Amino acid sequence: xxxxxxxxxxxxxxxxxxxxxxxxxxxxxxxxxxxxxxxxxxxxxxxxxxxxxxxxxxxxxxxxxxxxxxxxxxxxxxxxxxxxxxxxxxxxxxxxxxxxxxxx
Amino acid sequence: xxxxxxxxxxxxxxxxxxxxxxxxxxxxxxxxxxxxxxxxxxxxxxxxxxxxxxxxxxxxxxxxxxxxxxxxxxxxxxxxxxxxxxxxxxxxxxxxxxxxxxxxxxxxxxxxxxxxxxxxxxxxxxxxxxxxxxxxxxxxxxxxxxxxxxxxxxxxxxxxxxxxxxxxxxxx
Numbered sequence: 001x002x003x004x005x006x007x008x009x010x011x012x013x014x015x016x017x018x019x020x021x022x023x024x025x026x027x028x029x030x031x032x033x034x035x036x037x038x039x040x041x042x043x044x045x046x047x048x049x050x051x052x053x054x055x056x057x058x059x060x061x062x063x064x065x066x067x068x069x070x071x072x073x074x075x076x077x078x079x080x081x082x083x084x085x086x087x088x089x090x091x092x093x094x095x096x097x098x099x100x101x102x103x104x
Numbered sequence: 105x106x107x108x109x110x111x112x113x114x115x116x117x118x119x120x121x122x123x124x125x126x127x128x129x130x131x132x133x134x135x136x137x138x139x140x141x142x143x144x145x146x147x148x149x150x151x152x153x154x155x156x157x158x159x160x161x162x163x164x165x166x167x168x169x170x171x172x173x174x175x176x177x178x179x180x181x182x183x184x185x186x187x188x189x190x191x192x193x194x195x196x197x198x199x200x201x202x203x204x205x206x207x208x209x210x211x212x213x214x215x216x217x218x219x220x221x222x223x224x225x226x227x228x229x230x231x232x233x234x235x236x237x238x239x240x241x242x243x244x245x246x247x248x249x250x251x252x253x254x255x256x257x258x259x260x261x262x263x264x265x266x267x268x269x270x271x272x273x274x275x276x
Binding site for chain 2: 003004006007008009010011012014015016018019020021022023025026027028029031032034035036038039042045046049050052053054055056057058059060061063064066067068070071072073074075076077078079081082083084085086088089094
């Protein structure tokens, strides 16, 4: 593990974050946008765990932060999918362009 | 290059390639499966970092929970075999440019900062240590966030049921 510098792990997490951002910008389907959000949350988790392992190996705080992020991501995904299913019932589409009833 | 480094680079390439395919694939179901591969690769990265508990949580919650939930909702809301629309070319090019610029900027900033690794001290991330500190009420304990997040999960569960509940028709 010590042969790989920390910046290479940060490269992976940064690339993952911006891949998620690209998906969030280009996709118009709500489920695929939710997938992009999951990628972004995962990149943050990689950062926390890698910093904990490389810089503070005697502590556990990064582990706890990533565990709490995982729990919040699970709650967020469940609520988002409930909203998506409700939207599908009302609009028969989960495209974000279709749900423009409140647009001014 | 040692075997450990080779394993890391293979994992990293797998994570990034499947993440790119997950956000660009035309078929939504394939996109979900690529997301599954990417999340599994991240769990492998945690194993490689010797954080076994986080890797187990990643597999149980993400691969076993969230991706399955996403696949179920695809089945509920999507006509099978229909491709997703191609993104508008201008928007795709513009967002690729913005994302590329952001990535280069962030990575350059990161390269300029010299991280000082703490050497190869023994890691303490055993499951016993994690559990003891997570539920400890002393100064560095995490019992308050633990309780708060359990309330949050309960609230999210009730909220999901309320949001997704079918409303009864009024004339019945």
